[in-house]
Amino acid sequence: MTSxxxxxxxxxxxxxxxxxxxxxxxxxxxxxxxxxxxxxxxxVVHGEILMPYPLPNCWHNYVRTMVNRAMPPVYAKDAIDLxxxxxxxxxxxVKRGYPGKLGVLSAxxxxxxxxxxxxxxxxxxxxxxKPFLVDYFWRRNLPxxxxxxxxxxxxxxxxxIAAARNVYHNYGGKKFSGKVTLDPxxxxxxxxxxxxxxxxxxxLAGGLNYLEVFxxxxxxxxxxxxxxGRIAPDGKIMGRIASFLxxxxxxxxxxxxxxxxxxxxxxxxENHADVVAAIRKSEFKKLADTV
Numbered sequence: 001m002t003s004x005x006x007x008x009x010x011x012x013x014x015x016x017x018x019x020x021x022x023x024x025x026x027x028x029x030x031x032x033x034x035x036x037x038x039x040x041x042x043x044v045v046h047g048e049i050l051m052p053y054p055l056p057n058c059w060h061n062y063v064r065t066m067v068n069r070a071m072p073p074v075y076a077k078d079a080i081d082l083x084x085x086x087x088x089x090x091x092x093x094v095k096r097g098y099p100g101k102l103g104v105l106s107a108x109x110x111x112x113x114x115x116x117x118x119x120x121x122x123x124x125x126x127x128x129x130k131p132f133l134v135d136y137f138w139r140r141n142l143p144x145x146x147x148x149x150x151x152x153x154x155x156x157x158x159x160x161i162a163a164a165r166n167v168y169h170n171y172g173g174k175k176f177s178g179k180v181t182l183d184p185x186x187x188x189x190x191x192x193x194x195x196x197x198x199x200x201x202x203x204l205a206g207g208l209n210y211l212e213v214f215x216x217x218x219x220x221x222x223x224x225x226x227x228x229g230r231i232a233p234d235g236k237i238m239g240r241i242a243s244f245l246x247x248x249x250x251x252x253x254x255x256x257x258x259x260x261x262x263x264x265x266x267x268x269x270e271n272h273a274d275v276v277a278a279i280r281k282s283e284f285k286k287l288a289d290t291v
Contacts, residue, residue: 024147027158029215035254045109079122153287156191181270184278222253
């Protein structure tokens with residue numbers, strides 16, 4: 001499937017299915033957007049397939065089936081061929097897992113976090129080169145949906161509270177009734193890390209087939225859904241995503257997942273005043289009143 005042309009984008013589409021990547025950092029809302037995009041009749045987005053989950057479609061289980069090729073891949077061409085074949089495998093897996101979309105599927109997405117972009121790499125690769133997957137996106141002209149939270153402090157709080165509770169997703173609609181105590185300095189450090197990672201990926205994404213999306217706009221579109229859960233076609237962002245991926249502008253607010261943090265921060269944080277005070281002293285001081 002590999003062409004000698006270093007920018008041959010023809011293979012990002014196989015039998016009418018366009019592959020794309022949903023890229024962001026932890027707790028930026030990719031899981032929610034993935035559930036939302038999966039309500040589209042022609043779209044399927046896989047979860048974090050680069051994580052070692054016990055699922056056959058995850059990368060680490062797929063490569064275990066390789067018996068007739070060098071593993072790990074030695075050169076860039078070997079890695080490109082391997083990822084090409086993996087995407088075909090994922091397309092077939094989608095056909096098995098989503099029979100209701102068989103025959104109409106046109107977009108298959110991969111949820112990939114910033115710190116997973118170096119997970120797949122050939123053995124021979126120079127230190128100063130971009131992560132292999134970024135180079136692969138460029139070579140194959142894969143559409144990139146880059147999800148960001150405007151409120152970096154909310155993202156840092158989401159990670160800290162989820163880690164303190166060991167609850168990362170809420171599929172049962174349960175209300176969080178307890179309280180947690182956070183280290184304000186650690187919270188600021190994480191917010192700083194998120195901000196740096198966003199800027200690094202923006203630079204890496206130069207030249208990519210790229211759409212930047214804000215979580216807050218996705219949430220607003222869902223909040224404006226009608227009684228049947230249908231998202232208005234003229235909302236803030238979902239119509240742009242549909243156009244970018246060439247799929248119908250038909251989405252429903254996901255009924256399967258709820259917010260993990262579903263009470264005011266003042267009721268959740270035992271040391272709320274200390275956290276707000278630390279934010280006011282940081283470069284994120286404009287966000288202090290949102291906590």
